[in-house]
Amino acid sequence: MKVSVIGTGYVGLVTASCFAFLGHDVYCLDINEERINSLNNGEIPIYEPGLDLLLQDCKKNNTFPKFTTNSQEAISHGDFVFIAVGTPSLPNGEPNLTYLQSAAETIGKFLKPGAVVVNKSTVPVGSGNWVSMLVENGIAQRSSKDASGVTTIEKVDFAVASNPEFLREGSAISDSLYPDRIVLGADKPESLVKLKELYRELSEQKFKAPDYCPRPNDFPKVEVIGTDVTSAEMIKYSANSFLAAKISFANQIANICDLVGADVNEVMRGIGSDTRIGHKFLHAGIGWGGSCFGKDVDALISIANDYGYNPSILESTKQVNYMQRELVIKRLQENLKILKGKKIGLLGIAFKPNTDDLRDAPSLDISRALLKAGVQVRACDPVAIPNCKKQNPDLNIEYFDDLYTMAEGLDALILVTEWEQFRNLDMKAILKSMSGNLFLDGRNQYDPKSIAALGFKYIGMGRQA
Numbered sequence: 061m062k063v064s065v066i067g068t069g070y071v072g073l074v075t076a077s078c079f080a081f082l083g084h085d086v087y088c089l090d091i092n093e094e095r096i097n098s099l100n101n102g103e104i105p106i107y108e109p110g111l112d113l114l115l116q117d118c119k120k121n122n123t124f125p126k127f128t129t130n131s132q133e134a135i136s137h138g139d140f141v142f143i144a145v146g147t148p149s150l151p152n153g154e155p156n157l158t159y160l161q162s163a164a165e166t167i168g169k170f171l172k173p174g175a176v177v178v179n180k181s182t183v184p185v186g187s188g189n190w191v192s193m194l195v196e197n198g199i200a201q202r203s204s205k206d207a208s209g210v211t212t213i214e215k216v217d218f219a220v221a222s223n224p225e226f227l228r229e230g231s232a233i234s235d236s237l238y239p240d241r242i243v244l245g246a247d248k249p250e251s252l253v254k255l256k257e258l259y260r261e262l263s264e265q266k267f268k269a270p271d272y273c274p275r276p277n278d279f280p281k282v283e284v285i286g287t288d289v290t291s292a293e294m295i296k297y298s299a300n301s302f303l304a305a306k307i308s309f310a311n312q313i314a315n316i317c318d319l320v321g322a323d324v325n326e327v328m329r330g331i332g333s334d335t336r337i338g339h340k341f342l343h344a345g346i347g348w349g350g351s352c353f354g355k356d357v358d359a360l361i362s363i364a365n366d367y368g369y370n371p372s373i374l375e376s377t378k379q380v381n382y383m384q385r386e387l388v389i390k391r392l393q394e395n396l397k398i399l400k401g402k403k404i405g406l407l408g409i410a411f412k413p414n415t416d417d418l419r420d421a422p423s424l425d426i427s428r429a430l431l432k433a434g435v436q437v438r439a440c441d442p443v444a445i446p447n448c449k450k451q452n453p454d455l456n457i458e459y460f461d462d463l464y465t466m467a468e469g470l471d472a473l474i475l476v477t478e479w480e481q482f483r484n485l486d487m488k489a490i491l492k493s494m495s496g497n498l499f500l501d502g503r504n505q506y507d508p509k510s511i512a513a514l515g516f517k518y519i520g521m522g523r524q525a
C-alpha cells in the first residue's frame with residue numbers, strides 16, 4: 061500500500077522503515093534538510109539498534125523508503141499519510157502543536173482524494189477534529205479563480221484517524237514488529253477497515269521475522285483495538301501516565317525504605333510477584349526521563365485543568381520524579397559535605413540505555429546542579445556523548461570514552477544510566493584509581509554488600525549496604 065510519513069524522528073523513521081520492510085511503498089517527508097540528506101546518503105541520523113539492518117533489508121527487497129523535503133511529492137503519494145512530528149512541551153506544560161499544525165495544513169494542500177490522515181504523534185484529546193479542520197484549510201488553498209473571478213473550490217474527501225505509538229527508544233524495531241497491541245481510532249468505519257488492512261501483515265504476524273530481531277517465542281497474533289478517535293488519544297496519554305506513576309510509586313516507596321532500613325529491590329520483588337501488579341516499571345532509582353513521560357503527564361494534567369479538574373495523582377507522579385534528581389545532590393552533600401572542587405563522574409548520560417536521546421535526561425539536571433555547586437563533572441556514555449556536546453554546549457562537562465580513565469582521581473561515581481556496559485564493572489580497579497570511595501548507585505544495579513566489601517561507601521536509592 062502507498063504510505064507517506066511526515067517526520068523522520070524516532071517514531072517516523074522507525075514506522076516508515078517497518079512499513080517498508082513489510083513491503084509497503086513508503087515516502088518520508090521532513091523539513092530538516094540535513095536529516096533527509098544523511099538518510100539519502102545511507103546514514104541514519106538516530107541511534108536505534110537494528111534500524112540499519114532493517115533498512116538494508118528494505119534495500120535488498122527494493123522497498124527502501126524514499127526520503128524527501130518536497131511536500132507535494134511525499135504527500136500526494138500516500139493513501140495513508142502518517143503524521144509523526146514532534147509535540148514537545150511548552151514551558152506551561154501544554155504541548156507545542158506548531159509542528160502538527162504546519163504538517164496538517166501542508167497535508168491539505170497535496171492530499172490525494174480518499175486518503176486517510178493518521179495521527180501517530182502524541183496529541184491532546186480533540187486533536188483529531190483540529191487536524192481535520194487544518195487539512196480542510198490546506199485544501200481550501202487549492203481553490204482557484206478563473207478570469208471572470210469565479211472561484212472553484214476543490215473537494216477532497218479524506219478521513220482523520222488516530223494511531224498512537226507505543227514504541228520505546230532502544231527497542232523500537234522489536235516494539236514495532238511485535239507490539240502488545242495496535243490502537244486504531246477512527247470515526248468513520250471505512251477508515252478503520254482500511255487501517256486494519258494496512259496493519260494485517262503485522263497483526264496476523266504473517267511476515268518472515270528478520271534474524272536480527274527474531275519473533276519472541278509463542279508470540280500470538282496482535283490485538284487490534286479499534287475505537288473512536290478521542291478514546292485512542294486518551295489511551296496514549298493514560299498509558300504513559302500510568303507507567304510514569306508506577307515508577308514514581310516505586311521511588312516513593314524507596315524513599316520510605318531509606319527511612320526504615322528496608323531494601324526497595326526486595327520490596328518491589330515482593331509486590332511485583334502479585335500478578336495484579338507485575339514486575340515491570342517498578343524499578344526505583346533516579347526516575348524517568350525522555351521525551352515522552354514528562355510531556356505526556358504534563359499534557360494530561362493540562363487537559364484535566366481545562367475542564368476544571370485537579371488530577372492529583374498525575375501531579376504527584378511528576379513531583380516525586382523530579383525530586384529523585386535533587387535527592388542525588390542531597391546524598392552527595394550528606395556524604396562529601398563540601399561539593400566545591402570535588403571531582404564527580406557520571407556513568408551514563410542518555411536518558412536510558414540503548415539510545416543517544418538526552419531529552420529530559422536526569423544526567424542533565426544532575427550535571428547542572430553539580431556544576432553550579434562548583435564540582436568538576438566528568439561523564440562517560442557508550443553513544444550519547446556527541447549529542448550531549450552538540451545540544452548542551454553550555455555544560456562544562458569533561459567527557460570520557462573510557463570509564464576507567466574517567467575514574468582516576470574521582471571523589472564520587474554515580475551510576476546514572478544502566479547501560480549493559482556498566483553492569484559488570486571491575487569495581488576493584490575503579491576504586492583503586494579514585495581518590496574518594498563514594499558510589500551512588502542511581503539505578504540500584506549493584507549488590508550493596510559486595511560493593512561495600514570492596515571498600516566503597518555504597519549509596520542506593522532505597523537500599524543500604
Ligand SMILES: NC(=O)c1ccc[n+]([C@@H]2O[C@H](COP(=O)([O-])OP(=O)(O)OC[C@H]3O[C@@H](n4cnc5c(N)ncnc54)[C@H](O)[C@@H]3O)[C@@H](O)[C@H]2O)c1
Pocket residue numbers: 066067068069070071072089090091092095144145146147159160162163180181182183225226227228229351352
Ligand atoms: N520518541 C519516542 O519514544 C516516542 C514514542 C511514542 C510516541 N512518541 C510521539 O511521537 C511523536 C514524534 O516523536 P519523535 O520522538 O519521533 O520526535 P522527533 O523530534 O525525534 O522527530 C520529529 C521530526 O519531525 C520533523 N518535523 C517537524 N515538523 C515537520 C513538518 N511540518 N513536516 C515534516 N517534518 C517535520 C522534525 O524535523 C523531526 O525530524 C511525538 O508526538 C512523540 O510524543 C514518541
